[in-house]
Amino acid sequence: MPHVTYIEHNGTEHRIELEEGLSVMRGAVDNGVPGIDADCGGECACATCHVYVEEPWLAKTGTPDEQEASMLSFAATAQPNSRLSCQITMSAALDGLVVRLPEAQH
Amino acid sequence: MSQDQPRIVIAGAGHAGGSAAAFLRQYGWKGGITLVGEEPDAPYQRPPLSKAWLKGEATAESLALRPARFYAQHRIELRLGTRVTALDRAARQVTLSDGAVLDYDRLILALGARPRTLPLPGSGLRGVLALRGTADADALQAALGPGRRLAVIGGGYIGLEVAASARALGAEVVVIEREARVLARVAGTVLSAFLEGQHRKHGVAILTGAQVAAIEGEAGAACAVRLQDGTRLPCDTVLIGIGAAPNIELAQEAGLDCAHGILVDLAARSSDPAISAIGDCTQRPLPLYGRSGRLESVPNAIEQAKQAAADICGRPPPPPEVPWFWSDQFDLRLQMAGLAFDAHETVLRGDPDGPGFAVFHLDAEDRVLAVEAVNAPADFMAGRMLVAKQARVPRALLRDPAQPLKDLAA
Numbered sequence: 287m288p289h290v291t292y293i294e295h296n297g298t299e300h301r302i303e304l305e306e307g308l309s310v311m312r313g314a315v316d317n318g319v320p321g322i323d324a325d326c327g328g329e330c331a332c333a334t335c336h337v338y339v340e341e342p343w344l345a346k347t348g349t350p351d352e353q354e355a356s357m358l359s360f361a362a363t364a365q366p367n368s369r370l371s372c373q374i375t376m377s378a379a380l381d382g383l384v385v386r387l388p389e390a391q392h
Numbered sequence: 393m394s395q396d397q398p399r400i401v402i403a404g405a406g407h408a409g410g411s412a413a414a415f416l417r418q419y420g421w422k423g424g425i426t427l428v429g430e431e432p433d434a435p436y437q438r439p440p441l442s443k444a445w446l447k448g449e450a451t452a453e454s455l456a457l458r459p460a461r462f463y464a465q466h467r468i469e470l471r472l473g474t475r476v477t478a479l480d481r482a483a484r485q486v487t488l489s490d491g492a493v494l495d496y497d498r499l500i501l502a503l504g505a506r507p508r509t510l511p512l513p514g515s516g517l518r519g520v521l522a523l524r525g526t527a528d529a530d531a532l533q534a535a536l537g538p539g540r541r542l543a544v545i546g547g548g549y550i551g552l553e554v555a556a557s558a559r560a561l562g563a564e565v566v567v568i569e570r571e572a573r574v575l576a577r578v579a580g581t582v583l584s585a586f587l588e589g590q591h592r593k594h595g596v597a598i599l600t601g602a603q604v605a606a607i608e609g610e611a612g613a614a615c616a617v618r619l620q621d622g623t624r625l626p627c628d629t630v631l632i633g634i635g636a637a638p639n640i641e642l643a644q645e646a647g648l649d650c651a652h653g654i655l656v657d658l659a660a661r662s663s664d665p666a667i668s669a670i671g672d673c674t675q676r677p678l679p680l681y682g683r684s685g686r687l688e689s690v691p692n693a694i695e696q697a698k699q700a701a702a703d704i705c706g707r708p709p710p711p712p713e714v715p716w717f718w719s720d721q722f723d724l725r726l727q728m729a730g731l732a733f734d735a736h737e738t739v740l741r742g743d744p745d746g747p748g749f750a751v752f753h754l755d756a757e758d759r760v761l762a763v764e765a766v767n768a769p770a771d772f773m774a775g776r777m778l779v780a781k782q783a784r785v786p787r788a789l790l791r792d793p794a795q796p797l798k799d800l801a802a
């Protein structure tokens with residue numbers, strides 16, 4: 287199974303196996319990785335699943351759609367490599383993906 | 393369970409209770425956690441029940457708050473299909489419907505709310521439904537489809553979402569609202585009028601200012617809704633969507649302070665320091681608005697779950713959040729933040745006939761109290777931050793969609 291590494295703001299790493307087709311948000315929530323609240327359950331409505339995608343993965347995760355980009359443009363700690371993790375779907379091509387979590391989701 | 397390990401019992405395995413169990417483990421709680429829930433399912437998300445689930449676009453896995461394995465992995469004992477029937481605060485014990493008695497060191501009440509019932513002739517007929525859980529949603533879904541006729545009593549968010557989903561499934565739908573407009577208690581007039589127009593455009597009949605007299609039946613099944621003015625609305629299913637009543641009886645019987653909900657502070661503590669209460673069953677402080685109130689939303693359930701878990705684990709309380717909510721109807725994404733108590737003025741940003749717009753509610757000092765955004769995620773995000781900041785904003789800027797709100801909100 288492909289895996290994702292989540293790095294908490296304090297540096298703690300979580301290597302999680304994630305079934306293809308599930309979102310990177312779901313991988314964190316389902317395994318108790320702290321720092322992703324996912325209030326809306328993956329509907330791209332809350333921006334509490336914000337992550338920074340580490341290179342070289344950014345391009346492979348695709349580009350945010352308009353809704354996601356709008357939400358991100360107001361996220362408190364947005365950077366050029368910010369994504370909403372509920373909008374990244376796991377695939378074999380993303381095996382090894384590394385994402386960092388912001389200090390807080392608000 | 394070893395005797396010297398402190399135990400937390402969570403009564404109610406819904407969104408709040410399930411989240412609290414997860415946060416307790418995240419925050420390092422080492423003792424026992426027992427999650428007692430009346431429903432047969434492990435905690436799941438209710439929002440899709442009136443949206444994707446009803447339309448057949450969600451699965452049990454996607455609905456689940458956490459996968460089944462999560463609970464064993466995190467040593468969270470699930471006692472499902474089991475009701476907490478009594479609470480003895482002096483002995484720190486709860487009694488369960490299966491006769492078991494559990495000791496607790498800390499108790500979290502996460503009892504949720506239940507649909508209000510309508511004391512009407514015919515409300516006990518077959519085909520008269522409410523919507524709170526998966527069983528309700530499945531019954532409703534089975535009653536919807538081409539050629540089926542649904543009457544929704546109550547034009548609140550759940551009623552309107554079901555109406556939209558029922559249209560997508562091909563059913564004929566009428567929404568019957570007692571007030572002069574839909575969402576009268578929870579939205580501003582601009583949004584209400586806009587949504588009424590959208591529903592009508594999609595073929596939903598909306599009757600406002602309409603008083604229901606009775607539900608008529610035929611062979612034990614609902615066949616029409618009769619209004620007080622004599623109008624008869626034929627249907628084969630009736631959804632009663634007139635709001636929810638908090639489950640506070642257990643707390644009341646145990647002598648906890650309750651008003652419209654179980655009274656709690658910003659650490660989610662009830663009037664008994666060993667008992668926290670979270671989610672739809674609580675009446676909580678709303679610090680931005682200088683009052684308390686009951687919020688029925690997932691973000692509130694999660695925020696209070698964090699408050700309780702942080703308090704129990706001795707962590708600093710989480711920063712207060714702006715209340716917010718979302719709803720999906722047809723191709724509309726609604727996002728609301730803040731509460732429009734004592735709003736003085738509304739400012740419209742964008743055009744309701746255009747691709748998206750937002751309504752800002754301001755107080756007398758031009759501070760943003762609330763925002764209602766329709767297909768306008770950036771305005772929602774900006775509004776949420778402006779509510780949190782409680783800063784005065786220039787109305788002209790809010791009103792002009794060409795002016796970005798980014799700098800204001802920063």
Ligand SMILES: Cc1cc2nc3c(=O)[nH]c(=O)nc-3n(C[C@H](O)[C@H](O)[C@H](O)COP(=O)(O)OP(=O)(O)OC[C@H]3O[C@@H](n4cnc5c(N)ncnc54)[C@H](O)[C@@H]3O)c2cc1C
Nearest residue numbers: 404406407408430438439475476503504671672688689690
């Ligand atoms: C159809 C629908 C659509 C919604 N859509 C949205 C939305 O789009 N956005 C949003 O933010 N919110 C939405 N909500 C509201 C949201 O689902 C609730 O605010 C949230 O579920 C509250 O969580 P809770 O844990 O407090 O209550 P619940 O999730 O209701 O959980 C309470 C649980 O406690 C159980 N229980 C009660 N009494 C006992 C007892 N004595 N012993 C044991 N167990 C007991 C109940 O059976 C229930 O399982 C929606 C709700 C519904 C019904």
Ligand code: FES
Nearest residue numbers: 328330333335372
């Ligand atoms: S989970 Fe809400 S935006 Fe991703």
